[in-house]
Amino acid sequence: MNTSNIHVFAKWQVKEGQTEKVLALLKTAAEESRKEKGNLFYRVHQSIAEPDTIILFEGYTDEAALNEHRSSTHFQGIVIGQIVPLLEKREVILTTPLD
Template identity: 30%
Template sequence: MMTIVARCSVKADKVEDLVELAQDLVKASRSEAGNISYDFYADLADPTKFTFVEVWKDQAAIDLHNTTPHFRGFVDKAGPLFAGPLDITLYRKLT
């Protein structure tokens, strides 16, 4: 299994826009073959910070996810909402 943790900061006036886009992305991604879980978190201390935590069967599932219309659409629409670059880390489960 592989886990992706993607952290982002959003422009203060675009928070609701990102939440709406993320809800659609999460719903569609959870139905993909190879997806174990896909969650979206709001930072309790800063309302402009969010984290996606995704668990995938393998790299092939991630690669396929990255080509889906719902993921590509999210990237295109969410990009202008971000206040800076995303912090994306990929993990491999050991135990």
Template identity: 35%
Template sequence: MSNIKIAALITVKPEYTAELAVQFKELVRASRAEEGNISYDLHQEIGNPNRFVFFENWASQVAVDSHNASAHFQNFVQAIDGKTDALEIVLLNDVSI
């Protein structure tokens, strides 16, 4: 069974960029400590500081489900409510091999 890879693209309302950048970094720290997490990286778009991209790699769907149910992820969902202009979640298969 292959890993579950996720790209999450979030465009933050400009007035919340600094606040949510802190929240995003906390989410990364907590998510990296989860069982089943292989990698969890945060990026900020060059030229558009309001756009963030998470790249996640999980060992299984069970790990993803556990992450989505975790207190830190649920806190993140609440923290961004009403503070974003766009949110896109993309589930990926690695076809490079």
């Protein structure tokens, strides 16, 4: 198993008219995610040019911490259960920082 830190870049294209609802749900998901033992940071960004585009920048201590995050109640219930249905498109890129 990889023991390096893992950074996640998630780009969400929100369905028209749903951005405020997604941001409200994401506030709770972010707060809960930041409490996780293996979470290094969880930052939410909104595109200036395309306000319906949300970028998440997350950091985890290792692959196990990321897996724990993905199986958490708040991730499954809020992100998968409530937010994903409000998205047009969802792209997730996993990286290992080089510096």
